[in-house]
Amino acid sequence: MSEHLTIYPIIVHLLTAILLLLSWMNPKVQRYISIIGSIVGIIVGGLLFSQVWTEGIQSVQLGNWKAPFGITMVADTFAVTLIVLTNIVALAVSIISTRNMVSSRLKFGYYAIFHFLIMGLSGAFITGDLFSLYVWFEVIIISSFVLLTIGGRNIQIEGAVKYFTLNMLSSIIFLTGIAMVYGVTGSLNMAELSRIIPEIENQGLVHTISLIFFIGFGVKSGVFPLYFWLPASYHTPPAAVSALFAGLLTKVGIYAMIRVFTLIFPLGEINQMILMVVAGFTIFFGGIGALVQKDIQRIFSYLIICHIGFMVGGLSLFTEVAIVGAVMYMFHDIIVKATLFLIGGVMYRIFGSTRLYDMGGLMDNYPRLSFLFAIPMFALVGVPPLSGFWPKVSLFMASYTQGEMFLLIMFIFASLITLVIIAKIWNSTFSKKPVEREKRKAFKYFEKFSFAEKAAYIVPIIILVGVTLYYSFFAEHFQVISERIGKELMNTEHYYNAVFGIKEETKL
Amino acid sequence: MNSLILNTISKTLLPLLVLFSVFVLLRGHYLPGGGFVGGLIAAIAFILHAFANGLNETKKILRIHPGFLIPIGLLIATLSAIAPMIITGEPLMTGLWYEKDIPILGKIGSALFFDAGVYFVVVGICLTIIFTISESV
Amino acid sequence: MEILLAIMTGILYAAGIYLILRRSLVKLILGIVILGNGVNLLIFLMGGLVKGRPPLIPEDASALEGIFADPVPQALILTAIVISFGLQSFAIVLIKRAYKVLKTDDIDTMNKTDDIT
Numbered sequence: 001m002s003e004h005l006t007i008y009p010i011i012v013h014l015l016t017a018i019l020l021l022l023s024w025m026n027p028k029v030q031r032y033i034s035i036i037g038s039i040v041g042i043i044v045g046g047l048l049f050s051q052v053w054t055e056g057i058q059s060v061q062l063g064n065w066k067a068p069f070g071i072t073m074v075a076d077t078f079a080v081t082l083i084v085l086t087n088i089v090a091l092a093v094s095i096i097s098t099r100n101m102v103s104s105r106l107k108f109g110y111y112a113i114f115h116f117l118i119m120g121l122s123g124a125f126i127t128g129d130l131f132s133l134y135v136w137f138e139v140i141i142i143s144s145f146v147l148l149t150i151g152g153r154n155i156q157i158e159g160a161v162k163y164f165t166l167n168m169l170s171s172i173i174f175l176t177g178i179a180m181v182y183g184v185t186g187s188l189n190m191a192e193l194s195r196i197i198p199e200i201e202n203q204g205l206v207h208t209i210s211l212i213f214f215i216g217f218g219v220k221s222g223v224f225p226l227y228f229w230l231p232a233s234y235h236t237p238p239a240a241v242s243a244l245f246a247g248l249l250t251k252v253g254i255y256a257m258i259r260v261f262t263l264i265f266p267l268g269e270i271n272q273m274i275l276m277v278v279a280g281f282t283i284f285f286g287g288i289g290a291l292v293q294k295d296i297q298r299i300f301s302y303l304i305i306c307h308i309g310f311m312v313g314g315l316s317l318f319t320e321v322a323i324v325g326a327v328m329y330m331f332h333d334i335i336v337k338a339t340l341f342l343i344g345g346v347m348y349r350i351f352g353s354t355r356l357y358d359m360g361g362l363m364d365n366y367p368r369l370s371f372l373f374a375i376p377m378f379a380l381v382g383v384p385p386l387s388g389f390w391p392k393v394s395l396f397m398a399s400y401t402q403g404e405m406f407l408l409i410m411f412i413f414a415s416l417i418t419l420v421i422i423a424k425i426w427n428s429t430f431s432k433k434p435v436e437r438e439k440r441k442a443f444k445y446f447e448k449f450s451f452a453e454k455a456a457y458i459v460p461i462i463i464l465v466g467v468t469l470y471y472s473f474f475a476e477h478f479q480v481i482s483e484r485i486g487k488e489l490m491n492t493e494h495y496y497n498a499v500f501g502i503k504e505e506t507k508l
Numbered sequence: 509m510n511s512l513i514l515n516t517i518s519k520t521l522l523p524l525l526v527l528f529s530v531f532v533l534l535r536g537h538y539l540p541g542g543g544f545v546g547g548l549i550a551a552i553a554f555i556l557h558a559f560a561n562g563l564n565e566t567k568k569i570l571r572i573h574p575g576f577l578i579p580i581g582l583l584i585a586t587l588s589a590i591a592p593m594i595i596t597g598e599p600l601m602t603g604l605w606y607e608k609d610i611p612i613l614g615k616i617g618s619a620l621f622f623d624a625g626v627y628f629v630v631v632g633i634c635l636t637i638i639f640t641i642s643e644s645v
Numbered sequence: 646m647e648i649l650l651a652i653m654t655g656i657l658y659a660a661g662i663y664l665i666l667r668r669s670l671v672k673l674i675l676g677i678v679i680l681g682n683g684v685n686l687l688i689f690l691m692g693g694l695v696k697g698r699p700p701l702i703p704e705d706a707s708a709l710e711g712i713f714a715d716p717v718p719q720a721l722i723l724t725a726i727v728i729s730f731g732l733q734s735f736a737i738v739l740i741k742r743a744y745k746v747l748k749t750d751d752i753d754t755m756n757k758t759d760d761i762t
Contacts, residue, residue, distance in 0.1 A: 004599065
């Protein structure tokens with residue numbers, strides 16, 4: 001029973017999706033099923049987390065085929081924490097989708113695809129096999145294509161073409177890497193690879209293969225020269241879908257990158273250098289891109305790219321402190337980015353437009369909402385008690401002690417440019433006088449919403465802001481979790497032992 | 509398409525092909541075959557019928573929307589995958605086998621049900637794709 | 646045989662990338678399809694080629710003996726083919742839809758999503 005808990009997060013969402021498909025003509029029932037499914041997902045994720053926390057890394061061999069011959073599912077602290085956060089974001093998105101999605105979209109199977117996406121994410125987090133990671137990635141991108149195009153507005157289709165092309169390409173590059181790894185080592189089990197790879201004589205080839213993986217994951221996570229699909233597509237779908245993508249899809253690329261570069265191909269000096277330069281440029285171009293945009297969802301899209309740089313930078317330093325910082329930043333980023341896109345959705349309903357020019361006067365008209373919106377924005381900048389501040393301490397410290405001044409300057413640059421951008425958004429939406437303009441006729445403004453509709457828009461933001469506040473004021477909990485993750489990632493012994501069922505004498 | 513030969517043949521072929529697809533499904537565990545191929549054969553049977561007699565005739569034979577086959581198949585496959593966890597406490601997707609031989613079928617186990625689930629999913633997806641495309645043309 | 650397959654893989658990759666760099670949407674999808682086939686061939690090649698020895702256990706034995714073909718690449722390729730079947734059917738529907746609503750096949754004219762408004 002106890003080890004089976006490892007795969008429950010997948011099964012919960014699979015069963016939810018099947019139930020949703022069976023009731024596909026009935027949007028009302030679908031909403032309840034989805035919310036219940038997400039809540040069960042959080043509970044299962046929490047149980048799994050507590051089990052991993054007390055008993056160490058859990059693993060299960062699918063089909064009872066012993067590793068390395070079968071597919072192994074491994075739940076370590078990193079994966080489990082991400083699963084819990086994923087399920088929290090899923091709950092928020094499934095609540096806002098009840099009103100953000102018109103019922104014709106629900107009849108197209110929006111909710112079922114949504115749960116398949118969450119299933120794919122959970123699978124990608126806990127799989128211990130390289131090819132099965134590819135399959136979960138495909139589950140994720142197929143679902144995300146459908147979510148992106150559902151509704152079929154012109155701009156959505158155009159964004160989808162770009163998103164589709166580059167993500168397909170990245171999958172093909174990833175698969176090429178898998179083929180090479182299989183050719184060189186004859187195994188695809190990540191734990192076994194961690195032992196085979198260092199013993200290969202031709203280390204130059206191994207470096208090349210690791211860079212193929214880096215390009216594959218880099219497209220998915222949106223690092224510097226490969227990010228152009230992201231700002232072209234993330235602002236096109238409804239806010240609920242954007243929030244889901246912003247919070248989770250780029251992070252799964254980063255997760256794969258951290259997993260592969262700590263477990264399978266430990267970074268050498270050349271790769272560290274490449275990752276560092278890429279991280280710096282990602283921060284720079286993401287920040288500059290966000291600065292020139294005038295549409296709130298597009299500003300947030302560029303900010304995603306800018307902050308991806310923090311995680312890649314933390315990985316590139318490759319010390320335990322830096323990895324702890326990168327992982328902590330990832331947890332903070334998942335929650336805050338999802339919140340920001342949901343806020344963008346509410347602003348669209350308030351002003352009837354997502355352009356900054358059309359906004360204004362939020363502070364006077366909705367003082368309580370403004371206060372709510374201010375929290376994630378300041379958390380993003382990293383104002384001290386809030387969540388963005390804590391991971392930056394580790395990241396700055398690691399880059400300073402390593403003497404990597406380029407990266408340190410880029411981190412500071414990112415923080416400052418985020419501050420400038422948030423100040424700009426603050427000026428034009430919260431405190432500027434509202435622009436007099438004609439109201440759109442066939443558009444339901446926020447002020448005309450019924451109470452239930454308002455609740456569906458605001459409750460998810462409150463949930464996510466609550467998580468942000470918890471992170472802010474109990475940051476030591478996340479610090480402890482991240483330190484343990486750092487230990488697990490930098491010392492692959494524990495992962496190997498868990499997969500091959502070797503009893504450990506020393507527990508973490 | 510209005511061809512008398514195709515019309516007549518397709519009506520006779522439909523049950524034969526469906527029967528053949530079930531045969532391929534059942535022999536799939538140790539010999540070439542299985543749920544995926546069987547599902548494709550069954551889907552082809554219905555598609556051939558649709559070519560010969562028109563979509564509406566085929567829909568009358570099917571009675572339900574092919575889209576409903578997808579969740580049904582998924583449910584069967586998922587339950588057969590979960591079954592070992594509940595019954596014997598072994599990991600997901602472990603094969604469970606009934607000891608005695610059953611006439612015609614041979615040995616049955618959870619793998620057969622998994623394959624049957626795949627069969628329904630493949631039939632459902634193929635027919636949904638083809639029906640949607642030919643409706644919109 | 647290995648060299649022939651390696652050259653073939655190279656040609657498929659080159660053709661795929663060339664088609665992706667063209668401006669037409671249809672050629673883009675064709676390029677992705679060809680690249681996908683190139684990857685499948687690469688996996689097959691990387692698993693090593695063994696002629697005429699399928700990994701099937703004979704009736705009178707209980708284990709495989711001697712040299713036999715590696716079954717793993719075949720399973721990987723089958724999975725990859727099924728996945729790319731799904732993705733390609735989606736892609737075809739997508740470009741059909743894109744042609745309908747955007748009224749163009751030229752990728753260069755698709756720049757509305759990057760406008761700064």
